[in-house]
Structures are given as structure tokens and as C-alpha cells.
Amino acid sequence: MVFSWRGGPGAPRLLLSLLLLAVWEPGSSQVHYSVLEEAKHGTLVGRIAQDLGLELTELVPRQFRVASKGRRHLLEVNLPNGILFVNSRIDREELCGRSAECSIHLEVIVDRPLQVFHVEVEVKDINDNPPVFREGEQKVLISESAPLDSHFPLEGAFDADIGVNSLLTYTLGLNEYFTLKIITKNDKSILPELVLRKSLDREETPELNILLTSQDGGKPELTGSVQIKISILDVNDNAPEFGKPGYKVALLENVPNGTRVIQLNASDLDEGVNREISYGIRLILPVSEKCTFTINPETGEIRMYGKLDFEENNEYEIQVNAVDKGIPSMAGHCTVLVEVLDLNDNTPEVMITSLSLPMREDAQVGTVIALISVSDHDSGANGQVTCSLTPQVPFKLVSTFKNYYSLVLDSALDRESVANYALVVTARDGGSPSLSATASVSVEVADVNDNAPAFAQPEYTVFVKENNPPGCHIFTVSARDADAQENALVSYSLVERRVGERALSSYVSVHAESGKVYALQPLDHEELELLQFQVSARDAGVPPLGSNVTLQVFVLDENDNAPALLPLPGARGGGGALSEPVSRAVGAGHVVAKVRAVDADSGYNAWLSYELQPAAGGARSPFRVALYTGEISTTRALDEADAPRQRLLVLVKDHGEPALTATATVLLSLVESGQAPRPSSRVSAGGAGAGAGAGAALVDVNVYLIVAICAVSSLLVLTLLLSTALRCSAPPSEGACGPGKPMLVCSSAVGSWSHSQQRRQRVCSGEGPPKADLMAFSPSLPHYTFMHMVSLFTENISQKKVLCSFLQKIGQIVENL
Incomplete structure (x- = not known):
């Protein structure tokens, strides 16, 4: 406990007492402090960071902040030292009126991880309000015939403080006629009365002015005063009297305007005009802007005008005078206490403070999404509020304190399944019938890069004809990413490797955005039959995710290679042709030479056939060539009529479309049988050898x-x-x-x-x-x-x-x- 004084001679003293009380209630995570109202700016309320178990160095990184329902400006936290201090003037009477309890509820929030603490700061009353009389002068009419010990009630003072600070005492200025008596009512309030101690004589003293001083019980005491103006009336020695000094009436707060409250009746023992009574309301406490009471001066009937509101005032005190018409008139007094009964006429109020929106889809279970506070101005069961959450979603409400809830994550989120949740918080009171209010919370699920781009199939087969134009489009790969925004932005690239002695990127390329695959150069089936490679698809998330797809590009053959003749070592000849001797003794069907050729193409394009071109002049040649083997053989026995030098032109043709050809020139020299060498075969690129075998019969x-x-x-x-x-x-x-x-x-x-x-x-x-x-x-x-x-x-x-x-x-x- 900390005390501070201020004041000096001739000035009121003000005692400031600061009470620091940090009490942790089990399971409530609440810290209690207390502070005196009217405390100066900067007054220490408590070392909140220390009491909450937080390090000073983590207040700023964890975004330490304080939230309060409409009262945040009163208190503030110094982040460098973690001290909760008074930020602006605190007036307890303005906050809580005459309520016995007055507290400021704070919510302290820190992130990473998110924690919510509840702090209650009790505002202590100080004696800062002096007693106040409603009017600066009170008039009292007293007959001169009033007997000794007669009592005359006075209007008391009002002190806005509570407790001992509002306990009032009264003192009466020095006079010889009256003393002061204090009457304690049932509600513990006190009422001053004048007591006549000396008979009055109007002729001697027609009027008295006495000062009434009220002093409260605070330290230091504060006072207020009012001038009592007493008018001494001539004899009318019987005042009107009510049946009892006080009446009590209970009314529901929804009664219609003009409802009769009570019928008062006073009697006067006098006769004639002195017993005729006029009723009037002297004072109504408290003063209300919504409701007032009037009395019929003739009948004494009191009616209510306006609207009763339990939440504004739960009771009214009506002070009634009954004045007779004597000269001088006399008055009787009574008090009517009107109790207002509560009805469930206020729907609950829901206030939502969003903290972590949008919510990441990888948020941990138990993450606090929003803070919810509910209130109901009714009392009792009518003001008891419970909250529920609809629909059934991966969230739940957790009660953290009275009328405070946290909306927390109850199960894992998946943005690809549900991207937004529309939640409805329903607050329902305990009245009968109950009233309810709803508030909507839209929880957007923020995307996390948890899905890699996916291709429709793991492998694609592509057929491309060889000799394609450079840069031609051969295929388009496409991958879909279930994420959103940049996490779903897919880019494509080649998985680089070597193809033979060259890099893959010299053959093909892929457009990073469209996924189109291009052949950068003409492909050659004879060089490359199958080009197998991988394309990678990666998203733009952090960290990025990716997947690969395999492309098998088959290079289809085209007939772009002519047959190539194969020379045989040892063949003789010159000038583009080879000459070989052939014995004239050979018979029909004897193989004298063979043309050999290959085609670099494949399949049908590489299937070769051989044709013997007709001789010049249309002469029939005694030789023929096999269609598919290229063997040159005799069609008949050679004779003397055949020219000694035979020039054969063999056309080699493939089966492509269009077909490509090559020609071979074979020179055969016909000689007599004794001059023929051993048979042999010759192949030339433009010629072929000739020979015949003799003595084959001699070998097995x-x-x-x-x-x-x-x-x-x-x-x-x-x-x-x-x-x-x-x-x-x-x-x-x-x-x-x-x-x-x-x-x-x-x-x-x-x-x-x-x-x-x-x-x-x-x-x-x-x-x-x-x-x-x-x-x-x-x-x-x-x-x-x-x-x-x-x-x-x-x-x-x-x-x-x-x-x-x-x-x-x-x-x-x-x-x-």
C-alpha cells in the first residue's frame, strides 16, 4: 500500500492511496489491481508484465497490447518497463455511479504464441465530492402555535461518493428556537429534522434564517451548507396527517404511460377552510429524464408519466406534502417509495474483437481467432448470458471469464476443401421468454503452399517427324496446383541432363508459363530415335513445391537418306567403274557379281530393291540382277555374239515416299575359259566386280x-x-x-x-x-x-x-x- 498527501494550511487535504493486489485465481488467468480515482497521470497501477510472467524484452516482439471495452484510454502500459499506469483522469462516479463495486476490465494480448490475460483494476473511491443540497435555500413554514418538540423535516444533502465518504452528519447554526435531530430511514439514509425547543411568537420573530451544514465522513471532510428560511405563520394549529409516514409501491418497468401509482389520503382535525387539503410533490429522487410522477392536488392520486426503466433507476423516492388551506396553512408529509421490477426487455449485446484473420490453414489446434464479450443490461437471470456457435465447424467457443469467450480452432483446416467459414455467434439470456442476439464472424482461411503441382499422368508419349522446322511446338504440358494465388502459380522448366555429348537444352525447350515444349533444331531419326526427358513444374510458394513428368519423344523416320553403295576392298577399276573378267563358259544362272548397298533410314524407308537399267540401243543383256539381294547373274549361256565388254547400270531404290535411288556401274570383261581368274565379287560406288567360280564341284x-x-x-x-x-x-x-x-x-x-x-x-x-x-x-x-x-x-x-x-x-x- 502506497500513501501520498497533498495540502497545506487553509487548503483541503487529499489522501491518495494506491493498493496493488495481484491475485491469480485458479483457472481464470486474472490479475487484480486497485487504484484510487482521480489519481494523477502516470500513477503506477501495477507491474503488469512481471505479474503476468512476461519478460520485458519480449513485450514488443510479441506485440503486447491492451484491449478494453470503451475504457482503454484510462490506463496504459509502458512497454519498456512493463508498468501499468494511469493515462487519464478516472472518475469513479462517472464510471459506476453509486455502485458499491467499480472495476475496469482489461484484456492483455500477446502473440507468438497468442495468449490472452484478464486484468481487473478496481477503482477505489476517494472523498472528492462534497455534500450538495438541491437548492441553496429551503423554506419552512411553522405556525406560531406549534407545540414544543414539534418536528419539521428538512431536505437532506446528497453525496456522490460511497461508503464512509458518503456518510453525512448535519450541524445547525446557533439559534434559540430549534435543535437538529437526525432520522435514520430503513435504507440507512439519514434525514435532518428541526425540533422546536422554544415557543414561537410571530409578532416578535416573524422569520428565522438558520444555516444547515452537512459534513461527510471522508478524510479530509468535505462540507456543504444550505440556508433554512423559517416563516412563522399565524395560528392554524392542526396540520394534515397521513395514515403512515411512508408507503411502498412495486411497478413493472413495462407499465404504460399514465399508470396510477398510489392514492394518498391525508386528514386534518381543523374545521372549515383549515381542513381543506392540497397535495403536492416536494421532491423526487433520483431525477430522471425518462420518467416523472405527478399528483392530483385535489385527490392525492399519484400517476406515472413517461417510461420506467429498471436499467436506469430501480427505485424512486417521492416526498409528498399535504397542505391545508388555513391561514396560516399547515402541512403534513409522507414518503412514497416506488420499486421498479425488472423485465427481460434487453437483448444481449455481442462484441467481437478479431485478432488473427485471415487464419492460415496450417494453424495449430487451439489457436485463438477472436475474442468475444457479451453483456445484458437486465439483472438476475434476465442478465445471465450464454453463448453458442453455429454451424458445426472446426471452431469452438471457450469461456475464459464471466461474459468473455475465445473463438479457438478446434481441428485442422484445409483451404482446398473450405476457403471461408461463415460463423454465427448466438448470445441468449436466461429470461423467460429468453432473448437472443447474434453476431457474424467470417473466417477466411489463408492459403499455405501445401500442394505441389500435379500432372494429369506421370508420362506422356509424343511422336514427332524428323526434319521438323526449328522452334516448332511439339507438345504442351500442364500441371494443376490446388493452392491459391502465388502458391498456385506454376512455372515449367527442363530437368537438364546430357544427351550424348550435348546438353538436353540444345534439343528442346519449355515455355516457363504456358508449358509448351518446342524442338529447337531439326531432329534426325538416324541420330536420335527416342528423346526421353523430364519437365519440372514448380509453384511460386515459399518454399516452392514441384513435381516432374516424363516425356518420351519418338522421332519418326522420313525417307531423307538415299541408298549408299558399299565398296568391296580389292575391287579393280577406275574412272568411276570397275572391271572384272567373266568366262564365256559359264552357264545360265551363274552369279558373276553382287551390288551391296545400305540405307541410313529405318523400316520401310530402308528396304532396298535392285533393278538393271536397259542397255543403250535396246539390246537385251545376258545378265540380270536379283530384286532384293543385288546379285548379278547370267540369264543364259554366253556366246561369241556377246560383246566382250558388258557395261551394266544397276539402280538401287528404297521404298520410301518419295523413293530415293542410287546407281552402280558394273563393267564385265568376257574372256575365254582358260583366261578367267578365280571367281570373286566386287562392289563399287559407281561400279562392281565380276568373277566366276570354277572348280566348285571339286570341293565338298x-x-x-x-x-x-x-x-x-x-x-x-x-x-x-x-x-x-x-x-x-x-x-x-x-x-x-x-x-x-x-x-x-x-x-x-x-x-x-x-x-x-x-x-x-x-x-x-x-x-x-x-x-x-x-x-x-x-x-x-x-x-x-x-x-x-x-x-x-x-x-x-x-x-x-x-x-x-x-x-x-x-x-x-x-x-x-
């Missing part, structure tokens, strides 16, 4: 075939063993997205094989071993099946080269046979 073909098959089988077993050993000892191979390996190109009708230096790439996801790249252009022959099996088990390129070289030798032997 079956023996050579059996030897060749046994040798190849042995080599296959050895290759399988070697390949298994290499796989077990070598590190894991790289993905199949690296540079393509040289492939074996096997194209022969009779077992002749050659190795192509053409490069191919096969691009995929980078998982698993690369597939075999052995291709056969004569799939109808058994050699293709066998070579394909060998390739499947033989992945090392050096092994393939050795095997292919060996098979070439075997093919040459078989061909020569």
Missing part, C-alpha cells in the same frame, strides 16, 4: 559348312563365358542416355557381313543397360537370327567387332563355295 560344300557351324558355336560359348566374367568384375555400366555405340550392320543374302561406321544414339531415362544395337537388313535369312542372338549376349563393342570379323571370314568362305 557340306564339309565346309559343318566346320563353320562348329567354329561359330564354340566361339559363342567362349563369348558367353567371357561376357559373364566381365559383368561380374566391371563397374556398373552407365545409363543408356549417353552417346550411342557403333552398331553392326549385317546385310547379305549369302553370308557376307560388313561393319558400318554410322553412329546412332538411343536416348532414354538413364536406367538399365543399353539395348543391343545390332541390326540386320536381310531379316529373312537365318544369319539375322543368329547374329541378333549373339548381339543380345555380347555388349562389348570390341567383342562384337571380333565376332563380326570372324563371321565375315566364314561368310566369304561360304560365298566362295
Whole structure:
């Protein structure tokens, strides 16, 4: 307890007492303080931060603030030191009137985490209001014949303070006729009365002026005074009298205007005009602007005019005079106490203070969203209010203090399911019938980046023809994000990697906003059959979320490669043609040469056919070429009529649309049988060799075939063993997205094989071993099946080269046979 004094000689003294009481009630989280009214600005009320268990350094970061229903300006908190102090003048009488209890309720709020404390500051009364009389002068009429010890009631003073500060005492100025008597009424209030101690003589003293002083019980005492003007009347020695000095009436606050309150009746023992009575109201307490009372001066009937309001005044005191018409007149007095009965005529009031709106969808359960305070001006059960929340949503009301609630989160939120909640808070009182009021709260759920962009399917297959124009649009990817605003703003990018020796971004690009995929350069099926890559979709949230989709771009072949002729080492010739001798003794159907060609395209575009162009002059040639093998053979036996030099023009054509062609020139020299060398085959880029086999009958073909098959089988077993050993000892191979390996190109009708230096790439996801790249252009022959099996088990390129070289030798032997 802190005391402070001010004052000096000749000046009233004012005692200020500041009571600091911090009491934590279990479960209420309430702090109680008390402060004297009229305390100076800056007066310390309490160390609120310390009492609430908060550190001074966290007041500002946690946004320490104070909320109060209409009274926030009276008290303030100094954030640097956490002290609650008086901010402006506090007048207890203005706040609470004559109520015995007077408190200021504060709500202290801090964030991160959100906490709400209730602080009650009791305002203590000080003696700052002196006793006040309604009028500066009171008139009293007293007959000169009034007997000794007659009592004459006076109008008392009113003190706006409460308790001991409103306890009044009265003193009467010095005089020889009257003394003062104090009457205590049932409501503990006191009323001063004049008591006649000496007979009056109007002729000697027609009028008296006496000073009545009222003093309250405060420290220091305050006083008020009124002049009592006593008029001595001539004899009318019987005053009107009521049946009893006081009457009590109860009225409901909804009674209609003009309702009769009571019928008063006074009697006078005098005769004649001295017993005729006129009624009047001397005083009504308290004074009301809504309601007043009037009395019929003839009948004494009191009626109410206006509207009774229990919430404004719950009782009225009517002081009534009954004055006779004697000369001088005499008066009788009574008091009518009107009690106003409460009705449930006030609906509850709801006030909502929003704190955390909009609410993040990842907010924790128990987060306080808003503070709700309810009130009802009625009393008793009519003023008891309960709150409810509708509809059934992930929120609930938690009662934190009397008539105070917190709207808190009861379960997890999901903005993608519900983005806004329309809540209705209903406050209902306990009256019968009960009255209710509602308040709406719109809780908007703020988006959190908790959804990654999603593609409709995990993988797309795209077909693009080769030789596309640069920058052409080949596909559009689209991902949807269930979030909102920037969290749903999706941008696209390539998942960069290497395609062979080049970067993926040199082949394709993706528009960041539209998701359109463009081919940056013409694609070549012969270089790249499959381009497999990933596109990433990422949103603009913090942190961003993303997902990938796989695109398999198949480059479709077009007939953009003409057949290419394969030269055979050792072929002789010049000037763009090769010459080979052919014995004139060969018969019909003998193979004298073979044209070999390959096409870099695939499928139908790489299927080659061979045609022999007609000779100049329309002469029929004794040679023909096989449509699909390119073998040049005789159509009949050669004779002396045939020219010694035969020039053949072979047209090689693929099956594309349109078809592409190449030509090969083959020069054959017809010689006598004794001059012909051993048969051989020639291939030229513009010419072909010729030869014939002699002495084939001298060799047993079956023996050579059996030897060749046994040798190849042995080599296959050895290759399988070697390949298994290499796989077990070598590190894991790289993905199949690296540079393509040289492939074996096997194209022969009779077992002749050659190795192509053409490069191919096969691009995929980078998982698993690369597939075999052995291709056969004569799939109808058994050699293709066998070579394909060998390739499947033989992945090392050096092994393939050795095997292919060996098979070439075997093919040459078989061909020569």
C-alpha cells in the first residue's frame, strides 16, 4: 500500500492511496489491481508484465497490447518497463455511479504464441465530492402555535461518493428556537429534522434564517451548507396527517404511460377552510429524464408519466406534502417509495474483437481467432448470458471469464476443401421468454503452399517427324496446383541432363508459363530415335513445391537418306567403274557379281530393291540382277555374239515416299575359259566386280559348312563365358542416355557381313543397360537370327567387332563355295 498527501494550511487535504493486489485465481488467468480515482497521470497501477510472467524484452516482439471495452484510454502500459499506469483522469462516479463495486476490465494480448490475460483494476473511491443540497435555500413554514418538540423535516444533502465518504452528519447554526435531530430511514439514509425547543411568537420573530451544514465522513471532510428560511405563520394549529409516514409501491418497468401509482389520503382535525387539503410533490429522487410522477392536488392520486426503466433507476423516492388551506396553512408529509421490477426487455449485446484473420490453414489446434464479450443490461437471470456457435465447424467457443469467450480452432483446416467459414455467434439470456442476439464472424482461411503441382499422368508419349522446322511446338504440358494465388502459380522448366555429348537444352525447350515444349533444331531419326526427358513444374510458394513428368519423344523416320553403295576392298577399276573378267563358259544362272548397298533410314524407308537399267540401243543383256539381294547373274549361256565388254547400270531404290535411288556401274570383261581368274565379287560406288567360280564341284560344300557351324558355336560359348566374367568384375555400366555405340550392320543374302561406321544414339531415362544395337537388313535369312542372338549376349563393342570379323571370314568362305 502506497500513501501520498497533498495540502497545506487553509487548503483541503487529499489522501491518495494506491493498493496493488495481484491475485491469480485458479483457472481464470486474472490479475487484480486497485487504484484510487482521480489519481494523477502516470500513477503506477501495477507491474503488469512481471505479474503476468512476461519478460520485458519480449513485450514488443510479441506485440503486447491492451484491449478494453470503451475504457482503454484510462490506463496504459509502458512497454519498456512493463508498468501499468494511469493515462487519464478516472472518475469513479462517472464510471459506476453509486455502485458499491467499480472495476475496469482489461484484456492483455500477446502473440507468438497468442495468449490472452484478464486484468481487473478496481477503482477505489476517494472523498472528492462534497455534500450538495438541491437548492441553496429551503423554506419552512411553522405556525406560531406549534407545540414544543414539534418536528419539521428538512431536505437532506446528497453525496456522490460511497461508503464512509458518503456518510453525512448535519450541524445547525446557533439559534434559540430549534435543535437538529437526525432520522435514520430503513435504507440507512439519514434525514435532518428541526425540533422546536422554544415557543414561537410571530409578532416578535416573524422569520428565522438558520444555516444547515452537512459534513461527510471522508478524510479530509468535505462540507456543504444550505440556508433554512423559517416563516412563522399565524395560528392554524392542526396540520394534515397521513395514515403512515411512508408507503411502498412495486411497478413493472413495462407499465404504460399514465399508470396510477398510489392514492394518498391525508386528514386534518381543523374545521372549515383549515381542513381543506392540497397535495403536492416536494421532491423526487433520483431525477430522471425518462420518467416523472405527478399528483392530483385535489385527490392525492399519484400517476406515472413517461417510461420506467429498471436499467436506469430501480427505485424512486417521492416526498409528498399535504397542505391545508388555513391561514396560516399547515402541512403534513409522507414518503412514497416506488420499486421498479425488472423485465427481460434487453437483448444481449455481442462484441467481437478479431485478432488473427485471415487464419492460415496450417494453424495449430487451439489457436485463438477472436475474442468475444457479451453483456445484458437486465439483472438476475434476465442478465445471465450464454453463448453458442453455429454451424458445426472446426471452431469452438471457450469461456475464459464471466461474459468473455475465445473463438479457438478446434481441428485442422484445409483451404482446398473450405476457403471461408461463415460463423454465427448466438448470445441468449436466461429470461423467460429468453432473448437472443447474434453476431457474424467470417473466417477466411489463408492459403499455405501445401500442394505441389500435379500432372494429369506421370508420362506422356509424343511422336514427332524428323526434319521438323526449328522452334516448332511439339507438345504442351500442364500441371494443376490446388493452392491459391502465388502458391498456385506454376512455372515449367527442363530437368537438364546430357544427351550424348550435348546438353538436353540444345534439343528442346519449355515455355516457363504456358508449358509448351518446342524442338529447337531439326531432329534426325538416324541420330536420335527416342528423346526421353523430364519437365519440372514448380509453384511460386515459399518454399516452392514441384513435381516432374516424363516425356518420351519418338522421332519418326522420313525417307531423307538415299541408298549408299558399299565398296568391296580389292575391287579393280577406275574412272568411276570397275572391271572384272567373266568366262564365256559359264552357264545360265551363274552369279558373276553382287551390288551391296545400305540405307541410313529405318523400316520401310530402308528396304532396298535392285533393278538393271536397259542397255543403250535396246539390246537385251545376258545378265540380270536379283530384286532384293543385288546379285548379278547370267540369264543364259554366253556366246561369241556377246560383246566382250558388258557395261551394266544397276539402280538401287528404297521404298520410301518419295523413293530415293542410287546407281552402280558394273563393267564385265568376257574372256575365254582358260583366261578367267578365280571367281570373286566386287562392289563399287559407281561400279562392281565380276568373277566366276570354277572348280566348285571339286570341293565338298557340306564339309565346309559343318566346320563353320562348329567354329561359330564354340566361339559363342567362349563369348558367353567371357561376357559373364566381365559383368561380374566391371563397374556398373552407365545409363543408356549417353552417346550411342557403333552398331553392326549385317546385310547379305549369302553370308557376307560388313561393319558400318554410322553412329546412332538411343536416348532414354538413364536406367538399365543399353539395348543391343545390332541390326540386320536381310531379316529373312537365318544369319539375322543368329547374329541378333549373339548381339543380345555380347555388349562389348570390341567383342562384337571380333565376332563380326570372324563371321565375315566364314561368310566369304561360304560365298566362295
